[in-house]
Amino acid sequence: MKKLLLPIILISSSVSAQIPAGYYDGTAGLTGYALKSKLHDIIAEKNVNWHYGDLQEYYKQTDLDVYYDHNSTNNPSNGNYILLDIYSEIPGGPDSYEYNSTQLQGSGSITGEGLAWNREHMVPQSTFSTGSISNYPMYSDLFYVVPVDAWINQRRSNYPYGVAGSTIYYSFTNGSKIGNDATPGLAYTGRVYEPINEFKGDVARALLYFAVRYEGKLNGFNHNAGTTPANDESQLDGTEERAFEPAYITMLKEWNALDPVSQREIDRNNTVYSIQKNRNPFIDNPGWVDLIWSETPDTNAPAAPINLSVAQQNANFVNLSWTPSTDTDILGYKIYMNGAATPIATTKNTSISIDRLTPSTTYTFTVKSYDKGYLESPVSNVATAATIASDGFSKDLMITKYIEGSSNNKAIEITNKTGHEVNLNNYNLNIQFSSGTSYYFSDSFQLEGKIANNETFVVLNPNAAFTCYTNSQAKFVTASTPMTYTGSQYVELAYKGFGTVDAIGLKSTANANGNVSLYRKNTVNQPTGTFTLSEWDSYAINYCQNLGGTLSTTDLITSNKEFKIYPNPAHDDLFVSGETQDIKAAQIIDVSGKIIYTEKDPFRNKKNISVQNLPSGFYFLKLDEKAYQFIKK
Structure with a gap:
């Protein structure tokens, strides 16, 4: 047929x-x-x-x-x-x-x-x-x-x-x-x-x-x-x-x-x-x-970017900016460091953070534009930057939560505290297995996209069955080999292959991280290539409260109270008194920190939130950045 x-x-x-x-x-x-x-x-x-x-x-x-x-x-x-x-x-x-x-x-x-x-x-x-x-x-x-x-x-x-x-x-x-x-x-x-x-x-x-x-x-x-x-x-x-x-x-x-x-x-x-x-x-x-694939590029090389300058200098990164080329067919810009012939980064924007630098070091930068015909401009002016000795930022991404739960309940949370946006395309998760007394690295998972400063994301096994976190909430959902760890394997966040950034467990040994949720202590602000258990708080199997940056129960209870909610306990409706007209969003959150209901502009034409379909139990009503505990009968 x-x-x-x-x-x-x-x-x-x-x-x-x-x-x-x-x-x-x-x-x-x-x-x-x-x-x-x-x-x-x-x-x-x-x-x-x-x-x-x-x-x-x-x-x-x-x-x-x-x-x-x-x-x-x-x-x-x-x-x-x-x-x-x-x-x-x-x-x-x-x-x-x-x-x-x-x-x-x-x-x-x-x-x-x-x-x-x-x-x-x-x-x-x-x-x-x-x-x-x-x-x-x-x-x-x-x-x-x-x-x-x-x-x-x-x-x-x-x-x-x-x-x-x-x-x-x-x-x-x-x-x-x-x-x-x-x-x-x-x-x-x-x-x-x-x-x-x-x-x-x-x-x-x-x-x-x-x-x-x-x-x-x-x-x-x-x-x-x-x-x-x-x-x-x-x-x-x-x-x-x-x-x-x-x-x-x-x-x-x-x-x-x-x-x-x-x-x-x-x-x-x-x-x-x-x-x-x-x-x-x-x-x-x-x-x-x-x-x-219909572009018809011209044969003229673009003009060079101008006014390249250093907008910010920190210990491990600098921010660069420049005035774009005047050509109309520019695709992007290539950034060069210390006179090297190979660019260290490319971007479609007219500013960029160059990271993974050494503190107290002087660097020089130039930029070239390239067009739809992949013709390159002459180099821009040279910008010189001297990184400072130290600052309050993390030198790289950090693993902040690690969950090795029952069956396929595997999750890794990663946080950006570097002070700048990070390109994830150069990062990957690696896992090490053993064969007898020998250890070897297996297939890797490459991250992609970008993560903003102070942003947190989760890598989740798609077969996970957490009650407090779902596939739709995770940034990366993958059953790749690194996300099948059992707790005995060494798992690392790496840069460009096997440049260790942060790790769970020790290399070339049988680790003991099974059936445990590890949360990085708030006092730890730097990643490390050598796992140290004292940097982590340990919780029970499948514990995933606040995974991915959702509010913890402690955060919710200590919120300031500016509104009154009633009745409490509530049957079908929860009413809010006070100046509610400017509230942009209302959320109902369960005691694990999971958001189960969201409503935008909730009080534009009313004063109540329906809780009729909620099961009986304890909840929090979050009004913009303020939260209030209530009971659903």
Whole structure:
């Protein structure tokens, strides 16, 4: 059976009911890289990141072959989950072989097609790995990690997708092949894997999703991994906006047009959204591909930024600001320190905090602008900054809470007390395991985005079942390996791989942090690479009061009282007397500190808060920054 195709003009209306209302708010009127960055902000927000080992089970939802010739044999009710494999699927007739979800290859090589399937990273793991360490969330992202024939997967290796030339090294049963690269315009001369036309659009939209989803990290990936463009397999060009080599972008745009979005992709997009809580925007709106990668840069280098100055000097950071270039096609700015040829940071703004500096040290800085053609300006003026000997800020991020609770109740709270905004893209969580008497680091979880000064966030295992904290409250929700700790492992917050910032437990030893909640003492204001138990208060298993910065019971009770609430105990309504007209928000909070109800401008037209649906018990009514205890009968 041919796959079900919808004309492109109908795709948006066909699936609009599946796109959450307001999901793409803010994209109207945007084009080019501005649209790409906005889409990144949308699809990178509040994802649920699952473990690599979870994917086999999720493929039973996302990748069933019910679109071609397996409709009658695919019967989940009796455990017969036939998976769709784009590397072996024959759209016009019966496949040469098929796979049940149980036929996952474990490890080692395989001798031919049709023997087992495995998890294929359409963007190879080598792109975002650190040596032998695979990095989450990229490692298990369902939008480009798919089930395919194991033998073909091994033959593909790390070769890019592309147009195969006259020299064919492997031909596979559905017509896909590995050959020498003949993609027009590419300097690369190695091997490529060319899928059949039926799936070229699927591949293109998956790769372009990667370019949008991980904007902000792309320059840190293993782009230009080859010693010359001729043997560079990644095709990433190190830019955050364009992402791929221009000729490769041209090919992906052609594949997107050649193979329109199918019903299979639409269904898969909706199912992955139910699992990961984000979407592939190019399945929802395939026209965005051309709209984003449509920039026509000029050939003139931009003017240099001017008036670079030091706005603030502290012990471990300085704040820089400058007057922007006058050019209209500026993408961003590169910051250089002490005359180095490689920038230490980039930004789209005209100010930045440069952190991780040494106290009582003099530094020099310059800035260059770069435009949509990635042409760079001359350097700005030189700004000199001397860090002071000490200040009241933390030198780096700190782990402030650690919960090793029952089953999957795992949570780590991290706080920024540095005095400035911190870019999280350079930070990761690591975990160490043991094998006999040897210890080794396993897969890592990379943080992303930014955190403001004095902001606190939580990394939470998605299978946690706390009564006082939920997935929706956490900034990062991940079942990655570091968030499966048992209390005996060493877990660290690190900078750029394995530069330890803060840690729980000691390296290369069996720790004793199981079934315990550790809260950093308020007197501790600096992270440390060596765990010291005396810096922490210990609480019972699953204790998570005030996790993520919610108010503690102590905080609530000691709030100043300026209003009167009545009756107390309350039955159906709680009334407030006093000057209530300026109150911006009312919240009801339980004794664990969990916010269970919020109402904006609560007393604009009334004087009461309904408590009719609350279970009996003790609660707090928080009116802006003041809180009052009450009893619900």
